[in-house]
Amino acid sequence: MEGSISNSSSNEDFAVGCMLSIKTTLGDEFDGQVITFDRPSNILVLQEGSKPGPRRNIRFLKTNYIKEFSFLGQSEDPLDIKKCYIDLQSLQDREELALRQAEADAERIGVGVTTEAQGIFDALSKTLPVRWDKTSIVVMNEVRVSSPYLPENVIGGTPAANDRVKKVLELERRRLQTRP
Amino acid sequence: MGCPNRRESDQADPCVSDALLIATMCIIGLPVDVHVRDGSVYSGIFHTAYGDKEYGVVLKQAKLTKKGNCNVNVSVGSMVETLIIFSSDLVQVVAKGVLHPAEGINCKLTDCNVEAAVTNDSSEVSVKEAKQSEIFSGDRQITEQSRQIGDVLALVPEGQCKQKLGFQGKKSGDEIQCSATALGSFHTEVRPLEGGYLSTKILPNGGCLEPTPALDPVSRHNSLTTSSDVPSPQSSESSKSSKEFKLNPGAKIFCPSFASSASAPSPAVPALGGMAYMPSSSPILPIPAPQPEVSIGPFAPRPSVPAKISPFSNLIAGNGGNNSQFSHPIVGHMGSRTPPLRYAGQYHTIPTGPAYVPPNSPPLMVGRLGQQLVYVQPVAHDLLQSTGGMSQMPVRPLIGPHQVQYPKHQGNAVVSGQGMPICMPPPFVGGGVQQPFTMPGHIPLLPPPIPANRHIPVPSSNALFATKFP
Numbered sequence: 348m349e350g351s352i353s354n355s356s357s358n359e360d361f362a363v364g365c366m367l368s369i370k371t372t373l374g375d376e377f378d379g380q381v382i383t384f385d386r387p388s389n390i391l392v393l394q395e396g397s398k399p400g401p402r403r404n405i406r407f408l409k410t411n412y413i414k415e416f417s418f419l420g421q422s423e424d425p426l427d428i429k430k431c432y433i434d435l436q437s438l439q440d441r442e443e444l445a446l447r448q449a450e451a452d453a454e455r456i457g458v459g460v461t462t463e464a465q466g467i468f469d470a471l472s473k474t475l476p477v478r479w480d481k482t483s484i485v486v487m488n489e490v491r492v493s494s495p496y497l498p499e500n501v502i503g504g505t506p507a508a509n510d511r512v513k514k515v516l517e518l519e520r521r522r523l524q525t526r527p
Numbered sequence: 528m529g530c531p532n533r534r535e536s537d538q539a540d541p542c543v544s545d546a547l548l549i550a551t552m553c554i555i556g557l558p559v560d561v562h563v564r565d566g567s568v569y570s571g572i573f574h575t576a577y578g579d580k581e582y583g584v585v586l587k588q589a590k591l592t593k594k595g596n597c598n599v600n601v602s603v604g605s606m607v608e609t610l611i612i613f614s615s616d617l618v619q620v621v622a623k624g625v626l627h628p629a630e631g632i633n634c635k636l637t638d639c640n641v642e643a644a645v646t647n648d649s650s651e652v653s654v655k656e657a658k659q660s661e662i663f664s665g666d667r668q669i670t671e672q673s674r675q676i677g678d679v680l681a682l683v684p685e686g687q688c689k690q691k692l693g694f695q696g697k698k699s700g701d702e703i704q705c706s707a708t709a710l711g712s713f714h715t716e717v718r719p720l721e722g723g724y725l726s727t728k729i730l731p732n733g734g735c736l737e738p739t740p741a742l743d744p745v746s747r748h749n750s751l752t753t754s755s756d757v758p759s760p761q762s763s764e765s766s767k768s769s770k771e772f773k774l775n776p777g778a779k780i781f782c783p784s785f786a787s788s789a790s791a792p793s794p795a796v797p798a799l800g801g802m803a804y805m806p807s808s809s810p811i812l813p814i815p816a817p818q819p820e821v822s823i824g825p826f827a828p829r830p831s832v833p834a835k836i837s838p839f840s841n842l843i844a845g846n847g848g849n850n851s852q853f854s855h856p857i858v859g860h861m862g863s864r865t866p867p868l869r870y871a872g873q874y875h876t877i878p879t880g881p882a883y884v885p886p887n888s889p890p891l892m893v894g895r896l897g898q899q900l901v902y903v904q905p906v907a908h909d910l911l912q913s914t915g916g917m918s919q920m921p922v923r924p925l926i927g928p929h930q931v932q933y934p935k936h937q938g939n940a941v942v943s944g945q946g947m948p949i950c951m952p953p954p955f956v957g958g959g960v961q962q963p964f965t966m967p968g969h970i971p972l973l974p975p976p977i978p979a980n981r982h983i984p985v986p987s988s989n990a991l992f993a994t995k996f997p
Contacts (some may be wrong), residue, residue: 373563385546389582401626406620407551
């Protein structure tokens with residue numbers, strides 16, 4: 348069965364368990380199995396991924412943006428509500444963890460720095476504790492690497508720490524330059 | 528279906544489906560990609576969804592990963608702490624690596640404690656024992672609320688924060704009431720409770736908030752989205768009020784501006800659009816005994832089962848930050864699902880790209896980069912003068928994907944649109960067929976006036992898919 352843009356009645360719904368191949372008005376194409384269709388909000392929930400396993404991709408697609416779709420087959424209801432158990436605490440913890448991780452990742456991103464500077468920061472972060480201080484890279488909370496992030500721009504810290512940062516910086520810059 | 532104590536007349540028009548609710552809850556806390564109608568893609572952590580008969584989403588730590596065709600108030604790569612994407616802008620939400628609710632997450636009740644089973648990916652779900660006590664300390668909640676209030680105040684140009692948002696007095700300890708109709712269908716009210724904490728309550732469909740503990744969550748059509756519906760003594764509510772303000776009221780709303788031809792002018796939109804849902808204080812709602820499952824024939828309409836409702840209420844209530852409410856897991860006995868034998872071959876589509884154009888008003892970007900922002904649409908000046916209040920909230924979400932500006936002269940968050948019409952066209956073509964989300968033109972879109980001493984309703988977690996977060 349192939350759907351098409353039409354002005355027919357809106358009384359039909361998407362059958363749960365149907366395997367559909369959908370093309371959206373924005374150019375996305377994907378296959379998925381219908382989990383549910385919420386008529387009031389026009390949200391079609393699809394389950395992607397044919398690989399066996401508990402994890403799968405889920406799409407919440409607004410049917411307004413379906414350009415065309417084709418019926419691939421019919422399967423059983425992928426969501427057995429009888430067996431669904433949701434732990435709010437786990438959800439909250441998961442979000443907390445994700446937020447902390449996202450904040451940590453965001454702190455790693457320099458604001459107003461060049462791509463090269465960010466690359467140097469990322470490279471230094473692999474072996475040294477680094478953080479951004481505006482456009483300067485602070486290593487081990489004592490050594491600062493200012494723009495243009497050359498070995499001669501490494502200042503501060505103990506002589507041993509300073510030398511170590513310089514060496515690592517030289518190595519990382521050399522590695523970045525050799526990369527395609 | 529998903530609404531408690533649904534009246535017979537409402538069974539034909541459920542507010543949310545059980546399966547959609549479960550699917551939504553499964554992606555909470557997961558990184559998702561949200562595609563919007565201009566082609567932009569926002570990546571962030573799925574926080575919650577909202578909407579009665581619509582589906583908007585709220586992302587945390589959102590970034591614009593792919594710029595669309597239209598100018599938006601979010602720059603590429605910049606992170607927004609809270610981003611609200613309205614239903615009218617939403618195309619799809621893609622979540623990868625979602626654990627099936629029946630396969631990975633199990634829980635059991637042990638008195639007042641809950642043990643979450645370890646999933647395959649322990650990084651996401653860890654074994655822990657949830658205690659009935661609140662997860663977040665009161666101090667943290669106060670800080671959270673103060674920070675959120677501060678962020679809300681920071682949303683407007685400097686020097687006009689408090690006035691623009693209609694806050695009165697200090698952040699805490701004083702009566703702070705604001706109203707917003709970010710979603711059009713809800714009015715939220717932020718009120719300080721005992722101890723200087725704030726609580727938010729959603730007033731569905733413009734109804735006035737009745738801060739009485741006798742509110743019956745199952746008696747409301749939108750009970751899934753309001754924690755104020757949960758009956759509880761006021762004292763316990765105030766004692767747990769520190770858990771409110773789960774969502775940042777100053778959440779940044781995705782407000783693309785379309786450069787194509789202007790669409791038909793529409794009535795003004797609510798001034799404070801896109802305000803994040805504020806979690807409302809809600810006491811613990813005991814989970815009733817499981818009810819016999821209801822056999823469901825047709826796919827679309829589903830009678831609700833009371834046993835299904837309280838978990839949702841707990842979910843909503845928990846959004847207020849009362850972690851004790853979430854000591855009980857949600858048991859998803861949602862009734863049988865009989866797949867329908869018919870397919871939906873007809874659907875409404877829209878042409879690629881923006882079909883409508885917002886009014887020719889420059890977006891008002893308030894706040895600082897990296898912080899929570901709220902963009903509001905310019906509203907008609909005369910509409911701002913009307914006595915809005917929560918009782919005048921339109922049924923439909925008046926603020927779509929556009930920006931709402933607050934009147935500067937009033938010192939509040941509503942910038943006078945100077946008579947500029949507000950256009951909130953839905954992203955679909957009308958081919959003479961009743962569109963599911965067509966907004967009738969005769970519906971006046973009156974933004975709530977937000978003078979200095981007015982209430983600004985803030986959407987709270989009373990949305991359909993609220994989660995418990997401080």
